[in-house]
Amino acid sequence: MIRRLAAAALSLTALLALTACGADSSADTATSQDEVTLTIGDQAKTLQTIFAASDALKGTKYKVKWAEFEGAAPLYQAVQANAADTTYSADLPALQALSGGVKFKNVAALKNDGHHTALIVPKGSDVKSVKDLKGKTVVVSSAKGSIAEYLLANVLQQNGLKYSDVKVQYLLPTDAQAAFASGKIQVWATFGVYQAVGLQQGGRVLIDGADGRISGYGFIGASEKALASPAKKAALGDFLKRLGTALEWTSTHQDAYADAIVKLNGADASVAKTLASAAYSKVLPITSEVNGTVQGVADLMNGIGVLEPNVDVAKSADTSVLK
Structure with a gap:
């Protein structure tokens, strides 16, 4: 099994999601897009909501099925098991999966401004700056090696602290959300909808990932098995272009996108508005600049013992899918 992801074994929910996605191995032998089914890996219905709101999948020749997961670790396990064709995550979960031996290639980069990842503290906390974190316990969402953990490691380094100056605990986002709401977390390194809910519950941003504190890059990846099918690879290229169109739509129609998040995800209106403003805004080819930044x-994560063995980012990309 996968060394690095073994601790995040599939839950019953994830297993049900795998069954529900209906991955169809018969599509591997398809010779045209008309016969192809792409099983798209997703987290917290993010991509599904974007496409439903923008209608950017209208008119595809191939079929799309969704494999839905709470976090990146079970999504990558699904790809390893050939139960999903694609991955979707921030840069560090992708690196963690590659380090753990998952067989996939990054085929496109996503980009945002970094505000969607933050260290947040409860209302009334005496933690006023990063230097105040020394000696504190920081809960990281979700598994070891999340983008929130990179933000923590990077800002500690920038402020002259060592990673060993804090005590790190790992909790899945939903569990951490409940603990934060009940006042059991001193500092929470989190992201996305969980960050938005934490702030709604009275939390305060200590520092976020803007201004280069995180790379802002995410990745769409594809399993090596999917990339070996010419018809699936062609369909994936079309899907990535449509994703670019969909993300452009979300950046210019934030109110409509927020409404879709409320309707399809059941989010509170204020949380949905925050999520809409923090979404990835671009799909980009994987260039040397992307590879260098993510390297x-x-x-850094290899240096603190979180990413072991290290990853050669450039070798983990397939640049032929999206030019």
Whole structure:
């Protein structure tokens, strides 16, 4: 099994999601897009909501099925088990999966401004700056090696602290959300909808990932098995272009996108508005600039013992799918 992801074994929910996604191995032998089914890996219905709101999948020749997961670790396990064709995550979970031996390639980069990842503290906390974190317990969402953990490691380093100056605990986002709401967390390193809910519950942003404190890059990846099918690879190229169109729509129609998050995900209106403003805004080809920036992420996390073995980012990409 996968060394690095073994601790995040599939839960019953994840297993049900795998069954529900209906991955169809018969599509591997398809010779045209008309016969192809792409099983798209997703987290917290993010991609599904974007496509439903923008209608960017209208008119595809191939079929799309969704494999839905709470976090990146079970999503990558699904790809390893050939139960999903694609991955979707921030840069560090992708690096962690590659380090653990999952067989996939990054095929496109996503980009945002970093505000969607933050260290947050409860209302009334005496933690006023990063230097105040020394000696504190920081809960990281979710499994070891999340983008929230990179933010923590990077800002500690920038402020002259060592990673060993804090005590790190790992909790899945939903569990951490409940603990934060009940006042059991001193500092929470989190992201996305969980960050938005934490702030709604009275939390305060200590520092976020803007201004280069995180790379802002995410990745769409594809299993090596999917990439070996010419028809699936062609369909994936079309899907990535449509994702670019969908993300452009979300950046220019934030109110409509927020309404879709409320309707399809059951989020509170204020949380939905925050999520809509923090979404990835671009799909980009994987360039040397992308690889160089993310290699810096890999090197830092390898240096503190979180990413082991290290990853050669450039070798983990397939640039032929999205030019």
